[in-house]
Amino acid sequence: MTVTTMTVNGKSRSAPTEGRTLLVDFLREGLRLTGTHVGCDTSQCGACLVHVDGQPAKACTVLAQECEGAEVTTIEGMANADGSLGKIQQAFQDYHGLQCGFCTPGMVMAAASLLKENPRPSEQEVRHYLEGNICRCTGYHNIVKAIMAASGQQVEAVAAE
């Protein structure tokens, strides 16, 4: 066992790791940050998506020790400083972009990466960017709306169409 240290949501955090410990297990089991989820074994579903040094990364496919010293942001780090929902999080609530909530942390992290790269994406750009994030509840309809709204674009209200 080694002790691995990284900056998680702005704070230096350490936990013991084995060589095979995945970043997602370091976060969930080592730090008890259970907002990052595991939905598959093959890096397809995106429920585990976090940001490592500003880039989106599937935490089920990254070894914790590779992230020694890295800056990691998880869903727990996405709220405003006063604890209120961040802009993307608020749009997901406003546009009913989540149901069971299990894929949601990955969706929010993916949306943040998308909007950083492409601040005003088209509907098709949003849909294609989410290729690596699977949702089984929403049919993606309201996720797409939420991300469009978070980018400041005009979107029809929910339940008013």
Place this chain on the structure above:
Amino acid sequence: MPKDMGIGASSKRREDVRFLTGKGRYTDDINVAGQAHVVFCRSDVAHGRIEGIDTSAAEGMPGVIRVFTGADFEGVGSIPCGWQVTDKHGEPMQEPAHPVLAQGKVRHVGDPYAAVVAETKAQARDAAEAVEASITELPAVINMKDALAEGATKVHDDLRDNLCYDWGFVEENKDAVAKAFDEAAHVTSLELVNNRLVANPMEPRVAVGDYASHDDSSTLYTTSQNPHVIRLLMGAFVLGIPEHKLRVVAPDVGGGFGTKIFHYAEEAFCTFAAKQLEMPVKWTSTRGEAFMSDAHGRDHVTKIELALDAENNFTALRTETYANMGAYLSTFAPSVPTWLHGTLMAGNYKTPLVYVNVKAVFTNTVPVDAYRGAGRPEATFQLERVVDKAARELGVDPVALRRQNFVTEFPYQTPVAVEYDTGDYNGTMDVLEKMIDRDGFAARRKESEARGKLRGLGINSYIEACGIAPSNLVGQLGARAGLYESATVRVNATGGLVVMTGSHSHGQGHETSFAQVVADMIGIPEDQVEIVHGDTARVPMGMGTYGSRSLAVGGSAMVRATEKIIAKAKKIAAHLMEADEGDVELKDGKFSVAGTDKDVAWGDVTLAAYVPHNYPLEDIEPGLEETAFYDPNNFTYPAGAYACEVEVDPETGKVDVVAFAAADDFGNVVNPMIVEGQVHGGLAQGIGQALLENCAYDEDGQLLSASYMDYAMPRAFDFPMFQVDSQSSQTPCTHNPLGVKGCGEAGAIGSPPSVVNAVVDALQSGGFTDVYHIDMPLTPDRVWGAMNGSATGQGAAQPAANADDTTQARSVGDGTTATH
């Protein structure tokens, strides 16, 4: 104007805040101090005899606490089945034993035969690799018709054969139906497959068993849609733990779609092992395990025939279905192809005579049970496909043919036992036709054709039955449970209240919508109402969430309990205002006396209930807490009309859904935003079934689609924005207090035939006039094949020249079909 609170308002979901900030508490987030971890050893063959299991090497590995095999479960009960179907001869179905860990034989890929408990998950996984099982592979039966052949290998050696039951409904109508077919002016028939699916909630299943030796009590944390049902099934039938010594907690659950209704062996294992070892035992499914251990859905092969008279009135309907049960009977499996399917075969139509035959078959595959819609998607798909084919054969408009045959007078007694209380099928069809600009379709088709694409429009109706169900009725039909729901409303001294509901929310937003109902009834802010669910220690009783029953049944129980609260509160208010109880009114959280200026606030009454200084103690007890059990007296019947527009690329066979519209009648709607979200999700699963998803076995019973690399989960780019409307044509349910019908499954029920109707329409328009049907999923390979001479879904009636070489062949062997 949309309302801003209470019933009818699109209140934002309170549960979202925790899910959006990573504070959800799912079962895998629960860790009990001192817990051990279990990893199951699962069969990698479809059928095999267990000659011996050598656990000695595994037991010597670091951190290993104990290795269990089937022998450790002798004397422990079998995983029970909750529904006994009686066959057409009046005999009970064949019901095999289902041990927690396999005994004697393994019967499907994924069947667990040993379990390694170790201090860490990694140690358990390492040691599971060291368990040496000697398993002699046996011939496997995968194809249902092979399984029923004379002399076929038996999945269960102690059963007569692989036929679970042969069900006829309504058996007494069989001859009259045959006569109607003899006299028909036109008969349309179709053979089709309802493809095997995997529910795939994004949260894999998890179980944590715990045992407290100081009071001999057990606790199970599990990913369940119905913790009380698990407590009963596991406690009473498997482990022999009385309900007062067993607590089952289903906290935040990351989607269910039916597959988390059932009691699973892993739940029983963790509870059992925790007591044996006197330490908590946790299991977290991998996605790969989920594919081979979560109950699958659908997997029917059907021949359907529709008889019409010379005026195109439907005169009779006849079906023959083979329904795959898999290797064991999952909790509600026998009810799905029978009572949840045969009773819906009249559809929206006044067909006077219906006969449904279902043969349920054991095979060496994962058990099959309810998946979103459960029986009703299978009924709707075959019916709406055969009606579409009839319209095409007769050269009439498919909408006009449907309208001509719609039931228009209610209540309507169908020939398949159920009575529709209310509905307006022309009403939803009118809404749909406005939504889709049907008149503009010809121009849109022309525009597509100019780009080299074929465009098709598919329209259909659907009806389903929700709000399961009257207990006395389902008891007669073989259910081994009552299907009421309960709610307890506990008002606190300062006026806030807690509703403890037996319904379970795993994405449906009950914490918001249920609070809207109670807040509206009393006239207090929604944030004064807390909804508690998912814990047998906090909620007195519950039958759980499935079959779109939560609001219709659970909500009704909550309304009844709240009515009792209001009745008692009025007595207290009458005392405080020195008025007659009959003159007291409650509005906007205030009690008043009609015709006077006397009033008393809700909070003053609730305070008096708990500080009864000025209180009618001689007449009523202090406190303000009431429980109600609600047992419905009928199912509810949501119905609607759906339309799909597709573009097909004739070069590749790729289908793009370019528009999808859904007009639904769910009766009254509590939260339109949530209802729309439920429809969106259902549509995605139905379109996914039609175009993408297929659970495939090869002829040896190897599960070919056991990961997200092999099973095509729908992605965001597979869909357009949906058009949905559940507000414009509403016929409130006549027999529950909220007038609600249920909205959770409609999208998945109504949409598969829309897609297939649309693709057939597109191909017909391109000159492929022999294409009447293509089996789901309509992959590019299958659609291209249909355009290039493969069998096109006429099954045995019109086999392809070389059926085995095509993806249309209804047998396994090429790995692209479901198990038939």
